[in-house]
Amino acid sequence: MPDFSARNTDRAKELRNSATPPEKRLWLHLRNRNQAGHKFSRQMPIGPYFCDFLCRASKLVIEVDGQGHDQTFAHDTRRTVFLQNAGYQVIRFSNLQIMNELEDVLKTIELALAGRPTPNPSRKREGRMETARQQRENV
Template sequence: MKIYYNHKLKGLSRSLRKKGTKAEALLWLCLKGRKIKGYQFTRQKPIGNYIVDFYCSKLRLAIEIDGISHDDKLEYDRKRQQAIEAQGVRFLRFFDDDVKTNLEDVVQVIADWIEKHQISKFPKEKEKQPEPAKSPYEKGDSGGCKSVADND
């Protein structure tokens, strides 16, 4: 199933990449460059008539960072998510404060989700013994993430 998006959102998407929140910038440091399990993520990705914070096309996974919301914003987000899920996209949502204060835990949740939902690259090699688990992430000098180990 191909993902539809409104081409009129391209300019807004580019603009949002330049004006991201602190939480988005922190998580992007951990997602870019295939640092989590080797999967490529894009940021501020148009899907349908909406833009998601981060998206992995191979996993059909959208990651959203939620700030403080009022009831009307929660309802909008619910309808928005339903419309995007109708295209076969799955969601992970994190609170802005969690990303800023517990980045390593957020990255681990994403890595665990990928481990559980990824499509096996080699389905006939199930008999092969997995390598010992590596550290799921390596903390960078400035508190950012360098990589999340791929246990393949």
């Protein structure tokens, strides 16, 4: 029988409830499959680490680095190496990038997703799915 290790859902809930303003701002653009149909989750555990945002289907992790990032650089490096060894691509943004350069952040995420496996939408949603390019043209 495979080993089962329970996820620390209480800690994940705490982290979601105490999201920083930049995390909240980015989440508005990642939630509800807003990034070309890719589903993201917040504060998801992978091994001993919690990922700020995770797209499981594309194996993409987005980390938001706050002001204390310089003090946690070694920890962040270990986390990135762990996630990459598990097959995830990790991209990082600073709080300032999210607050001041959101369009560039979203474009970087879009480009990262373009190189990853595509989500598999249900037949019910296929008619409503638009590419990011089509969405921009409609705005």
